[in-house]
Amino acid sequence: MKDRWPAAGVPGLLNRLDRAALGSELHDRIRRLYPICRSITGNGVRETLRMLSEEINVAVEEIPTGTRVFDWAIPKEWNIKDAYIKSSDGTRVVDFNQSNLHVVNYSVPVHGTMTLAELQPHLHSIPEHPDWIPYKTSYYSEAWGFCLPHRQRESLPEDRYEVCIDSSLEAGSLTLGQCVLPGDETDEVLISCHVCHPSLTNDNLSGVSVGATLARLLATTRHRYTYRFLFIPGTIGAIAWLSLNEAAARRIKHGIVLACAGDRGPVTYKRSRRGHAPIDRAAVHVLEHSGNRYAVENFTPYGYDERQYCSPAFDLPVGVLSRTPYGRFPEYHTSADNLDFVEPQSLADTVLTNLAILDVIEGDVTYCNLNPKCEPQLGRRGLYASLGGHGGSREIEMALLWVLNLSDGRHSLLEIAEQSGLPFSSVRAAANELVHHDLLAVTVPTSSDVTDAIR
Ligand code: ZN
Numbered sequence: 001m002k003d004r005w006p007a008a009g010v011p012g013l014l015n016r017l018d019r020a021a022l023g024s025e026l027h028d029r030i031r032r033l034y035p036i037c038r039s040i041t042g043n044g045v046r047e048t049l050r051m052l053s054e055e056i057n058v059a060v061e062e063i064p065t066g067t068r069v070f071d072w073a074i075p076k077e078w079n080i081k082d083a084y085i086k087s088s089d090g091t092r093v094v095d096f097n098q099s100n101l102h103v104v105n106y107s108v109p110v111h112g113t114m115t116l117a118e119l120q121p122h123l124h125s126i127p128e129h130p131d132w133i134p135y136k137t138s139y140y141s142e143a144w145g146f147c148l149p150h151r152q153r154e155s156l157p158e159d160r161y162e163v164c165i166d167s168s169l170e171a172g173s174l175t176l177g178q179c180v181l182p183g184d185e186t187d188e189v190l191i192s193c194h195v196c197h198p199s200l201t202n203d204n205l206s207g208v209s210v211g212a213t214l215a216r217l218l219a220t221t222r223h224r225y226t227y228r229f230l231f232i233p234g235t236i237g238a239i240a241w242l243s244l245n246e247a248a249a250r251r252i253k254h255g256i257v258l259a260c261a262g263d264r265g266p267v268t269y270k271r272s273r274r275g276h277a278p279i280d281r282a283a284v285h286v287l288e289h290s291g292n293r294y295a296v297e298n299f300t301p302y303g304y305d306e307r308q309y310c311s312p313a314f315d316l317p318v319g320v321l322s323r324t325p326y327g328r329f330p331e332y333h334t335s336a337d338n339l340d341f342v343e344p345q346s347l348a349d350t351v352l353t354n355l356a357i358l359d360v361i362e363g364d365v366t367y368c369n370l371n372p373k374c375e376p377q378l379g380r381r382g383l384y385a386s387l388g389g390h391g392g393s394r395e396i397e398m399a400l401l402w403v404l405n406l407s408d409g410r411h412s413l414l415e416i417a418e419q420s421g422l423p424f425s426s427v428r429a430a431a432n433e434l435v436h437h438d439l440l441a442v443t444v445p446t447s448s449d450v451t452d453a454i455r
Contacts, residue, residue: 013218026347256354
């Protein structure tokens with residue numbers, strides 16, 4: 001037991017990562033995935049998972065159309081080859097090949113000619129941002145439409161237009177991607193992101209790319225928890241996964257939904273429904289000690305797939321890590337959420353913040369002071385030698401005293417960090433020293449006990 005917890009590899013990862021290289025990896029992956037026309041079903045999701053599987057071990061599962069998943073059913077599968085609006089002189093005035101956002105996602109097939117007046121009810125644009133193409137979907141009602149810049153829509157002349165959407169909406173399947181990294185324990189950490197948006201970056205390729213990098217990194221090192229990464233279509237994907245994996249869901253002790261993870265805004269953490277689960281406290285602790293601007297928000301039953309993970313029968317401790325949350329940046333769900341909108345530095349910072357939170361979760365152990373009757377003599381053991389020295393050693397010495405005092409089998413290292421105001425890394429370093437000198441021993445080694453004790 002003595003060497004077990006310090007051996008967890010996340011601190012090592014944090015020490016050796018190069019921020020610039022990380023940023024390039026994250027942004028390059030987004031650039032490769034950007035052109036694919038994704039939706040909640042269809043070949044776009046499959047191609048995305050295939051590309052991810054070149055880097056990480058992704059298991060792909062297909063759930064047939066019509067399968068009941070709680071109150072929902074897996075929808076028909078949507079695929080698209082081409083779409084355009086052609087003027088009478090044969091020019092494509094709107095062309096799916098220029099941007100997949102031009103077609104309302106899940107549009108039923110259509111082919112015919114019509115006047116501008118007949119076409120108008122099927123057109124979507126944003127008057128306040130006349131150069132941006134909006135992103136629209138029609139998942140659960142059979143409709144069709146085109147999205148285009150408002151300026152272009154306003155300039156369309158009267159004409160007879162040829163309208164074509166070469167799509168298919170038929171029985172098929174919903175595709176889920178999972179990457180599971182077994183740890184020392186079977187208890188799990190869930191990292192979830194959605195893979196259903198076409199050419200948009202912050203929502204949601206930033207989350208996909210951050211998730212893929214975390215999976216790649218954690219696969220290279222030993223860790224306490226089993227990590228489960230889900231790359232799934234929003235809402236229906238999470239509902240389908242929970243419906244088909246209730247036993248696995250019960251093993252999830254901590255979780256993070258990744259979304260809007262690459263814009264220039266500060267990190268925002270949205271608490272789980274529980275509010276003060278270990279993952280919530282770890283995230284708040286890391287952000288408080290980060291030295292950067294950040295925001296912490298309470299749970300609301302609106303947003304991304306935390307809505308499903310935190311539904312009352314599951315009530316999983318799953319929070320959301322974002323930068324600027326969905327809907328609060330004007331580029332949200334438009335063509336302006338593009339490759340320039342997400343920046344390598346922000347993406348790298350999101351990965352490092354994530355790893356710092358996981359580092360706390362991995363190292364959050366409850367110890368027992370083996371010499372609880374008054375303070376042990378630290379000087380004799382060389383642990384108190386630098387009292388009055390520089391600030392760093394003073395912090396470690398304070399951490400030694402805090403860990404000794406609160407390690408009564410009831411306070412985990414995260415609680416000690418919270419009470420003392422010291423960073424988790426100092427508290428853990430102190431605990432490691434005390435274990436080394438036989439002054440401390442693990443009392444509550446399993447995470448489920450820790451979680452239950454804290455709840
Ligand atoms: Zn979205």
